[in-house]
Amino acid sequence: MTSKNVLIAMTLTFLLLLVVFALRAQAARPSVAQITDDWFASGHADAKSLPFTYWDDTDPPAVPVECATCHSYYGFMDYLGVDGSTVGKIDQEAKTGSVLYCNTCHNPAAPSYKTVEFPSGVKLSNLGPEAACVTCHHGLESTVSVDKVIAGKPLDVPLEKQSFINPHYFPAAATQAGGLVQGAYQYDGQTYVGRFEHTTTMRTCNQCHDPHSLEIDPKTCSPCHSNVVTVRDLRDVRQSKVDYDGDGNLTEGIAYELDAYGERLLRAIQLYAAEKLGTPIAYNEAAYPYWFIDTNNNGIADGSESIFPNQYTLWSPRLLRATYNYQFAHKDPGGFVHNAKYLMQVTYDTLSDLGQAVTVDMSGLLRPQ
Numbered sequence: 001m002t003s004k005n006v007l008i009a010m011t012l013t014f015l016l017l018l019v020v021f022a023l024r025a026q027a028a029r030p031s032v033a034q035i036t037d038d039w040f041a042s043g044h045a046d047a048k049s050l051p052f053t054y055w056d057d058t059d060p061p062a063v064p065v066e067c068a069t070c071h072s073y074y075g076f077m078d079y080l081g082v083d084g085s086t087v088g089k090i091d092q093e094a095k096t097g098s099v100l101y102c103n104t105c106h107n108p109a110a111p112s113y114k115t116v117e118f119p120s121g122v123k124l125s126n127l128g129p130e131a132a133c134v135t136c137h138h139g140l141e142s143t144v145s146v147d148k149v150i151a152g153k154p155l156d157v158p159l160e161k162q163s164f165i166n167p168h169y170f171p172a173a174a175t176q177a178g179g180l181v182q183g184a185y186q187y188d189g190q191t192y193v194g195r196f197e198h199t200t201t202m203r204t205c206n207q208c209h210d211p212h213s214l215e216i217d218p219k220t221c222s223p224c225h226s227n228v229v230t231v232r233d234l235r236d237v238r239q240s241k242v243d244y245d246g247d248g249n250l251t252e253g254i255a256y257e258l259d260a261y262g263e264r265l266l267r268a269i270q271l272y273a274a275e276k277l278g279t280p281i282a283y284n285e286a287a288y289p290y291w292f293i294d295t296n297n298n299g300i301a302d303g304s305e306s307i308f309p310n311q312y313t314l315w316s317p318r319l320l321r322a323t324y325n326y327q328f329a330h331k332d333p334g335g336f337v338h339n340a341k342y343l344m345q346v347t348y349d350t351l352s353d354l355g356q357a358v359t360v361d362m363s364g365l366l367r368p369q
Contacts, residue, residue, distance in 0.1 A: 038213035041213060044104075045099050045100070047099050052071060052098065053096075055071075056097075061096040062096060063075055063096055065090045065092065068090050070136035071094075072094035072095065073100060075090060075094035076132075080107065080109040080110065081109055105211070113131050116131050116135050118139075118174060118183065119138065119142040119144070120144045120145075121144060122180060122181045124177065124181070133209075137170055137173040137205075138173045138174045139168045139328070140168040141165055141166070141167045142181070143182035143186045144182060145165070146185050146324055149165065149317075154316075156316050159315050159316070159320075162313075162315040163315065164312070164315065164320075164324075165324050166290070167324060167328045171183055171331065172205070173205070175332045175343065178194045178195055178341075178342035179193055179342065180195055184343070185324050185346065186349075187349045187353060192345050193339070193345065195339075196339040215231075218231055225237045235256070236255075238252065238253050239254070242366060243257075243364075244257045244344055244365065246365055247364070253336070257344070258347075261347040261348065262326065262330065264361065265322070265350055265351055268322070268354045268355075269281065269283075269323060269326060270282070271359075272358050273314070276316070276357050276358055277319065279314050282294035282298075282300055282305060284301035288308070289308070292311055293305065293313075318357060322353065325346050325347060328346075344367070345367060
C-alpha cells in the first residue's frame with residue numbers, strides 16, 4: 001500500500017470515528033420530546049401549585065414585586081431585562097397564570113447573567129447556567145436582616161409587634177454557599193465553612209439536578225458513593241469519620257447526624273420558650289407561620305393549634321435567631337448534601353446560644369471544623 005493510500009485510509013478512519021462519536025453523543029442527548037415530558041412533570045411546570053396560584057384571587061390578580069422574580073415567568077423576564085427594563089430589578093407587578101416556561105432559562109439574556117446578589121448583599125460572580133437557579137433558591141433573609149431587627153435589643157425580652165422571620169423555602173444555594181453569603185444566622189465570634197464545592201464535575205445545581213425534571217440521577221452519584229442505587233440512598237452517604245451527634249454510630253449517613261442536631265435544637269427552643277418566656281411553643285412545618293402557642297403543652301402543634309390566630313408572638317431576639325436557623329435547615333431537605341457542615345455549625349452555635357439562657361443538653365455534640 002502506498003503512503004498516499006495509507007493517508008487516505010487513516011483520514012477515512014478518523015472521519016468514521018468522528019461520525020460514530022457524534023452519533024453516540026446525539027443518542028445520549030435527550031430528545032425535545034423527552035425534555036418536554038420531564039419539564040411537564042416538574043414543579044416548575046405545575047400550574048396548579050401554590051407557588052404559581054397564590055395571588056390568583058387578589059384584586060386585581062397580580063404577583064407582587066417582591067415575589068415576581070421567582071413566582072412568575074413574566075417577573076423573571078423583567079428581572080433579566082429581557083423586556084428592555086433595568087437588569088436586576090422588578091419594575092412592576094407581574095401577571096398571574098404563568099409557570100417557569102422553557103424560555104425562562106433559555107433566552108437571549110441568560111448567557112450573560114453570571115452574578116447573583118444574595119439577601120445579605122454578598123454577590124457571587126462568574127456563575128454559569130446555575131445563576132438562574134441560585135437567584136430563586138437563595139432565600140429571602142440573612143444574618144444581616146435578622147441583625148437589623150434585633151440590634152441593641154435585650155436578648156431575652158420579647159420585641160413589640162414582632163413576627164417570625166421566615167428565611168423562605170428551599171434555600172439550597174444559600175446552604176451550599178455557606179458562610180460566604182450568611183444565609184443562616186451566623187453568630188459573632190464564630191467562623192463558618194464556605195461554599196461546599198463537592199467535586200470539580202459535580203459542584204453546580206444543574207450538574208447534580210436534571211435542569212428540566214429537577215430530579216437527581218443516582219447513577220451520577222454511584223461512581224463515588226457505591227451505596228447509592230436510589231435517591232433515598234443518598235441519606236446513607238457518609239465521608240466523615242467524626243461522630244458529630246455523639247451516638248457512637250460512625251456508619252450512619254451524615255443526614256442522620258444533621259437530623260439529630262435538628263431534633264436537639266427543637267427541644268432547646270421549646271425549653272427556652274417555656275422556661276424563659278413563659279409560653280410553650282410548637283412547630284408545624286406545613287402550617288404558616290409555622291410556630292404556634294402550644295396550648296396543651298404536649299410539644300406538638302396540633303391541628304387546632306396550627307391556626308394563624310394562635311401564632312407565637314413572644315419573639316425575643318434569642319428566640320428569633322434560633323427559630324430562624326431551625327427553619328433554614330428544615331426547609332432545605334437536601335441540606336445534608338448541599339453543605340452539611342455549615343448547617344451543623346449554625347445549629348451547634350444556636351444550641352450554645354440558647355444554653356446561655358436555659359440548660360441545654362449538648363452532651364456528645366461536636367462542632368464541625
